[in-house]
Amino acid sequence: MAAVVSSTAICSRAIAADTIFELDAGADRETDGVFVFDTVPSNSSTDFANGKTFTVLDGSPHDVSGTIDHLTDGLGQTNGDSCCGPDSESFFAGPAGAEDNLRIQLDLEVNVPIAEINSYSWHNNSRAPQIYNVYGAMNPKNNAPDFDAAGFQESADLTALGYTLIASVDSMSLGGAGGQVGVSITGDVGTYRYLLFDIAPPTWQVGTRATFFGEIDVVPTGPVSVPLKITEFDHDSELKTVTLTWHSTPETSYAVKYSSNMEEWDSDLDDGVKADDGDTTTRTFDISGLASASGKLFLRIERN
Ligand SMILES: [Ca+2]
Numbered sequence: 001m002a003a004v005v006s007s008t009a010i011c012s013r014a015i016a017a018d019t020i021f022e023l024d025a026g027a028d029r030e031t032d033g034v035f036v037f038d039t040v041p042s043n044s045s046t047d048f049a050n051g052k053t054f055t056v057l058d059g060s061p062h063d064v065s066g067t068i069d070h071l072t073d074g075l076g077q078t079n080g081d082s083c084c085g086p087d088s089e090s091f092f093a094g095p096a097g098a099e100d101n102l103r104i105q106l107d108l109e110v111n112v113p114i115a116e117i118n119s120y121s122w123h124n125n126s127r128a129p130q131i132y133n134v135y136g137a138m139n140p141k142n143n144a145p146d147f148d149a150a151g152f153q154e155s156a157d158l159t160a161l162g163y164t165l166i167a168s169v170d171s172m173s174l175g176g177a178g179g180q181v182g183v184s185i186t187g188d189v190g191t192y193r194y195l196l197f198d199i200a201p202p203t204w205q206v207g208t209r210a211t212f213f214g215e216i217d218v219v220p221t222g223p224v225s226v227p228l229k230i231t232e233f234d235h236d237s238e239l240k241t242v243t244l245t246w247h248s249t250p251e252t253s254y255a256v257k258y259s260s261n262m263e264e265w266d267s268d269l270d271d272g273v274k275a276d277d278g279d280t281t282t283r284t285f286d287i288s289g290l291a292s293a294s295g296k297l298f299l300r301i302e303r304n
């Protein structure tokens with residue numbers, strides 16, 4: 001029951017965001033992938049970043065790091081040395097040789113007014129501390145699809161590329177006990193589509209560069225308006241069903257309409273689909289007998 005908990009606020013003249021961080025080094029640390037701290041929120045599977053895409057811009061993950069999608073799969077690690085291989089719950093930086101930091105970018109797909117950025121790591125020993133700068137951008141230069149990695153070397157001027165520094169995190173002061181580390185950045189974070197994490201190794205790990213990150217969450221200040229769009233479509237010709245996934249806002253109702261000629265949209269498959277939690281909704285509909293003589297059927301989603 002020797003839970004070691006401390007939290008520290010970092011104040012900076014230039015940065016409006018507030019940062020707190022906390023270490024749980026107790027023997028009763030959660031092992032179900034959901035970390036619980038006194039002040040830092042638990043990692044989430046329904047935050048706005050969940051399921052979104054991280055890209056490595058500079059540096060490289062370790063040979064035996066888990067894949068980067070583990071940062072947005074909802075869960076922290078289930079043990080204190082989650083290693084090794086692509087299925088490992090930990091994402092961590094590459095070994096010695098690269099002097100530059102690991103830079104990873106999260107694409108939130110739309111501009112999001114951000115209330116919280118929360119990051120989580122767990123290592124039993126020296127690879128738990130988190131040291132990074134996080135930057136935000138709405139429309140940065142040198143981005144997909146023409147991304148040039150050379151433009152993100154250590155010397156790159158991130159401000160010139162359109163990034164604004166949101167916060168600087170350094171949890172080294174929590175000490176070397178190992179454990180679960182939670183970081184929460186709040187306050188005047190800003191509105192951004194892209195977040196760039198410029199990650200340094202724990203200072204006693206320089207040369208091996210390997211904080212074991214388990215999850216990074218982004219919590220908006222309120223509902224985010226996402227352009228209505230069908231993102232997945234699956235037609236089962238034997239069952240005569242279609243399964244649609246579309247961008248949606250929780251607590252919102254949608255009508256799923258159909259037409260045989262793209263002119264009349266009076267008919268619906270469902271006039272009141274209540275959105276799922278998260279930012280997409282998926283439903284399957286029976287469309288047997290609905291296609292026109294030409295075999296065509298058009299579908300569209302309307303927000304009620
Ligand atoms: Ca705990």
Ligand SMILES: [Ca+2]
Nearest residue numbers: 044050074217
């Ligand atoms: Ca998450």
Ligand SMILES: [Ca+2]
Nearest residue numbers: 070075214215
């Ligand atoms: Ca995870």
